[in-house]
Amino acid sequence: MIKRQEISSIPPIPLSCYPFGVGNYTEGVAILLNIGNYRILIDCGIGDLNSLLVNNQPPADWVFCSHAHQDHARSLLYLRKKFPKLPIYSSDVTAKLLPLNWLQEENINSLPIAQVLPWRSTISLQSDLTVELYPAGHLPGAACFLFQYTYGGRVYKIFYTGDFCLSNLQLVEGLSLDSLRGLNPDVLIIEGSYGTARHPHRRQQEKHLMARIKTALNSKFNVILPVPTFGLGQEMLKLLRSHHEFTGINLDIWVDGDLPQACDLYLELIDYFPPNVQNFAKHQPLFWDDKIKPRMRRVTEEIPRHDLTTSSSIVLTDKLEHLEAYCVKSQEKWLVLVPEQSKINHSSIFKEFSRKINPQNIIIENYLLAEHSDGRNTTQLIHNLRPQHIVFIHGSPNYLSDLTSLEELQNRYQLHSPSVGVKVDLPIGAKFLQPKVNPQTNYEGELNETGAYITITLPEQITRDVRWQNFGDTGLVEARWQGEELVLRGLSQRELLQQNNLLRRQINPESCGNCLYYQEEYCNNNNSPLHRLKVPTDGYCPLFEGII
Numbered sequence: 001m002i003k004r005q006e007i008s009s010i011p012p013i014p015l016s017c018y019p020f021g022v023g024n025y026t027e028g029v030a031i032l033l034n035i036g037n038y039r040i041l042i043d044c045g046i047g048d049l050n051s052l053l054v055n056n057q058p059p060a061d062w063v064f065c066s067h068a069h070q071d072h073a074r075s076l077l078y079l080r081k082k083f084p085k086l087p088i089y090s091s092d093v094t095a096k097l098l099p100l101n102w103l104q105e106e107n108i109n110s111l112p113i114a115q116v117l118p119w120r121s122t123i124s125l126q127s128d129l130t131v132e133l134y135p136a137g138h139l140p141g142a143a144c145f146l147f148q149y150t151y152g153g154r155v156y157k158i159f160y161t162g163d164f165c166l167s168n169l170q171l172v173e174g175l176s177l178d179s180l181r182g183l184n185p186d187v188l189i190i191e192g193s194y195g196t197a198r199h200p201h202r203r204q205q206e207k208h209l210m211a212r213i214k215t216a217l218n219s220k221f222n223v224i225l226p227v228p229t230f231g232l233g234q235e236m237l238k239l240l241r242s243h244h245e246f247t248g249i250n251l252d253i254w255v256d257g258d259l260p261q262a263c264d265l266y267l268e269l270i271d272y273f274p275p276n277v278q279n280f281a282k283h284q285p286l287f288w289d290d291k292i293k294p295r296m297r298r299v300t301e302e303i304p305r306h307d308l309t310t311s312s313s314i315v316l317t318d319k320l321e322h323l324e325a326y327c328v329k330s331q332e333k334w335l336v337l338v339p340e341q342s343k344i345n346h347s348s349i350f351k352e353f354s355r356k357i358n359p360q361n362i363i364i365e366n367y368l369l370a371e372h373s374d375g376r377n378t379t380q381l382i383h384n385l386r387p388q389h390i391v392f393i394h395g396s397p398n399y400l401s402d403l404t405s406l407e408e409l410q411n412r413y414q415l416h417s418p419s420v421g422v423k424v425d426l427p428i429g430a431k432f433l434q435p436k437v438n439p440q441t442n443y444e445g446e447l448n449e450t451g452a453y454i455t456i457t458l459p460e461q462i463t464r465d466v467r468w469q470n471f472g473d474t475g476l477v478e479a480r481w482q483g484e485e486l487v488l489r490g491l492s493q494r495e496l497l498q499q500n501n502l503l504r505r506q507i508n509p510e511s512c513g514n515c516l517y518y519q520e521e522y523c524n525n526n527n528s529p530l531h532r533l534k535v536p537t538d539g540y541c542p543l544f545e546g547i548i
Contacts, residue, residue, distance in 0.1 A: 013151050015158075015426045017189065019418045021046035023394030026343055027420070028071040031189065031393065032060060033158065035149045038129055040064065042145065042160050042189070044079060045071040051421070058083045062125060065090040065114055066162025067142035068097035069231060077102050080113050090114040091133055093141025093272050100230050100262050120179075122148075137165035137174035138371055139231050140272060144175065146185070156428060159185035159385060163193070163394065165370070166377045167202040170238040171266070173274050175373075177384050186428045188387035194341075195399025196375035196406065199368060209337075209367050210245045216335040217251070217312050218510060219546055221363070223335045224315040224326055226344055230262040232371060233316050237263065237287060240294065240314065242280060251294035254308055255287075256317035260298045263287045306330035320349040327362050328353075336364045379408065389426045391416045398467055456488075513537030516545040 013036050020030040028045030030052070041052075041060035052059035063086060065073050076088060076098065090098070095114040102108050117123055122130050128150045136142040147158045166174045199205065213223050227233035233255075240246055240253055255263060270281050280286065289296050299308065299317075305325040309315065315326055327334040338344050345366075354364060373381070382390060390413045392400045400417040409415055418424045478489045512518050512535045517525035523535050528543045 012427055012429070013149070013156065015156065015187070015428060016423055017391060017418070017426065018423045019393065019420055020051050022418060022420055023071060023191070023193075024397055024420075026071070026346075028074055029394055030075075031160075033147070033160075033189075035129065035147065035156070035158065036151060038062075038126070038149075040147065042066070043072040043162070044075045045069075045073055046075060049075050049078060053082075058086045060086075062086075063088040064131070064145055064160075065094060065098070066136065066145065066160070067139045068094050068100065069139060069163070069228070070101050072162065073098055073101055076113050077105065077108075077111075080111065088114045089117050089131075091119065091141045091143045092116045093269055094143065095141075096265065096269060097139075097141060097230060100258070100265065103229075103258055103261065119143075134179060135173065135175065136162050137167070137169065137172055138163045140172050140266075140269060142172070146183070157183070157185040158187040158189070159183065159387070160189045161191055161381070163191055163372055164381075166373050166381065167370075168274075169202070169371070170206075170235045170242075171273055171277060175381075177381065180381075180384060183385055185385055185387045187389045187391065187426050188382065188385055189391045189393065190378065190382070191372065191394035192375075192378060192392045192400045192403045193372040193395045194370065194374045194378075195395060195402040197399075198376050199370050199374040202370065205368050205370060206239055206243070209369055210239065210243045212365075212367065213240075213314065213335075213337070214245045217314075219333075221333045221335045222309045222313045222315070222326075223337060224317070224323065225337045226320055226323065226350075227259070227316055227318060227339070229258045229318045230266070232339065232369065233259050233318065234263060234266050234287075235369070235371075236316060237296065238277070241284075241286070241289075241296065246294050248293050250312065252309075252311065252313045253294050253296045254299050254313060254315045255296065256299040256305070256315060256322055257319040259316055259318050320344065320347055320353070323350070323353045324356065328356055332361075334362045336362060337367050338364065340366045340368045342366075375403065378403070379406065382409065382413070387413060388428060389414045389416065391418060391424060391426075393418070398465065510540060510544045510546070511537060512539040512541075512544075514546060 014034060015036075016034045018032040018034065020032060021028045022031075023029040023045075028047060029043045030046045031042045033040040033042055039060040041063045043066055044063060063076070063079065065076060065088065067073070079086060080088060095112070095116050098113050099108045117131070117133055119133050119135060122132050124130050130148045132146045132148075134144040134146065136144045142162060142164070144162055144164060145160045147160075149156045149158075161175075164175045166177065168174045200208075216223050225236060227236060237253065237255065267286060270278055270286070277286070284292050285296075287296055288298070294314075299305065305322065306329045309326065309330060309332055315322075317323075323336065327336065338350075344350050357364070390409065392403055392415070397417070403409065404415045404417050416424050476490070480487055480489075512523065512530075515523075515525075517523055517528065518535070518537075521534050523530040523533055523541075525531055525543055525545075528541050530539070530541050
């Protein structure tokens, strides 16, 4: 049972949040927090500011930016120009990264967008209101905010996570639970990007991705990764530079678009990175290097893009229009790797590119390299903080609904998943109020074993979820074990097109069954120690030659 401080003799304070953007899909995040008579705007990533601007007055008393990604910071420049005296605060690194969102603006660095606040220091905004910044993981400089408001001898605490990650990434350490123990905020505003999904450990994700890229290169495929201008791209470059799969191999890594400019800025921030990154940078360049393999190079306009990749290459770019320049116009085979749940998949440019590809030469696959915490770590953070109210933002409505439907949360906390433009009152009381219970999204069905086949029958209610259209697109599923649970995933048309026998042989690991000299279960390579011997299809020798 959660014990609350008795405040029956103290009148409740006005405490609420008003979402101008909750991060569903592409709308961005902007939350107006009302504490007593104060207005605090947390993040400003919405594209249209008309809803914030009333009578040409500042939308808040203070603005706080959790990190520099576009969906949290897109409109800060406009706010700064519109209201030059409006206080905008962020961490030091975030303030340095923010200009990357407006590279086309002239003299962008001459206009300081945000004032810098130090880590883990209580800053007084007013005599009864303070703020404190905690490192959030996710991105260099990303911050959580703790607001404390004193009223009637009672301290009210509101904790905003922004985008957070408990796992250590390549260039930033994860959010530390130890630093938050005993905090016990009254209100927790938290992201739910991945809903209740469970992911493998971060290092396992990295290992799987590196192995996939290595396999593609061994099969004479070049690899291209469309990524944001900063964040995931720099994480990927650091991983490619330091992972044992690629150490010393003859490979060119090309960096295109605005990514090189962001990498240059990252090099100026080395002192803010984890000690292991700083140590790595002392022995070899973090990014640009023409001598140590794999080589990492900038793309210039002097050479056509399709002429850069005649040898084994990996390309990273933040411009989707480059996909056609590299893949469609070249003679090489390409593996296009897109982050899971990425907005890239919904881009009109990417959809047009997907229609033009020849599936025998260009393969499109998704990969997981999570920058946010999964459902397991999200609930772990919640149980460590033990708030009275939880406000879920930043994720598709279905994923947020999955979180608010968790019984382990419903029984302990008051849960909210607000819509844009709908005010959420957050009354703080000494007594826990049982929240309205949403129906569980579990479906009972039947399982029948008929010979070599298994039939699973589910009720028709499951098709009413908007996610069913993607799941049941082809009528085929893929199953895997996750602990004691069997997880089903729908196969898309794109995956089916790529799962023909020829492509399977081209992208599978180096094994006898995929070797040029494998004939009728025997090895016919005169130079191989297995010559004339019967070999298994999953066997291997150093003289493997793939089938072209």
